[in-house]
Amino acid sequence: MATQFFTYKGIPFPCLEYSPETLDYVDRQFQVQDDDIFNITYPKSGTNWMLEILSLIRCDGDPSWVRSVLNLRRAPWIETNRGLQNALRYPPPRLLSSHLPIQLFPRSFQSSQAKVIYTLRSPKDVLVSLYHFSQALHLYKDPGPMDAFLQDFLSGNLHYGSWFDHVAGWLGLRGQKNFFYITYEELQQDLQGSVVRICHFLGKKLSEEQISSVVKNASFQTMRENQMSNGSQIPDEYMDHQKGQFLRKGVSGDWKNLLSEEQSHRITTMSCERLHGLGIDFPWD
């Protein structure tokens, strides 16, 4: 069962759950509040991991308060039809999610003090994670052979457009005091230190014990065993659970098992061309 796509301002979106009217509303009319916190990523960059961390931080590390991935009221996706309705009903302070590239993000954000946490990941691992996930999630296009999928990735012909544009666009905000970015790789290397940095950005004070609880409950193993966060409750209408898992491997460098040297080189070349100007030393090959 493959979904149909439409293009909005040059970016492909699946017809299931998305519409030009919703995207237009989000861009022009959605009112960002000063106390909003946004969890923003390109798909497969660690969105749900960060959501778990932010939800745990919000409830002082108490996992019993932490929610189902299906509970859209926990951190609704502002750009989906249903997510927008939930976001509009969400009592402040809101925790919101989005995969939107910056040019489609609500324009009211610019004059607000809302906080954005942007998580990014090695493009090669994003590609591989997306490749596997696309085989299971009906919202995405069937990936077909890797070479064709890579071509779509490089040209931005995928749900939410180009990874390179997404990253360059959002990282253009670095230095702004309501913008914080972190990599999936940093979360992996030092989850505790990352949680401390995120708390600092949010102005949230947690005890050492509470931080340890965030770290423990946001670990891959705990999330994978937790029915509320492992995606097992996603209805069959959206996902073929025989074909893929929401929490698949949770490692860095898995691209080495799937991409040829030539394919890897094409991504490296485009990364250098498109992101070199940012002057950031990314923690991946």
Ligand code: A3P
């Ligand atoms: P893999 O497919 O490489 O395993 P998103 O939430 O943006 O869809 O990202 C999904 C990716 O994040 C998957 O990568 C998933 O396994 C990984 N992930 C989710 N929770 C994680 C955790 N606690 N630790 C490490 N990786 C995690």
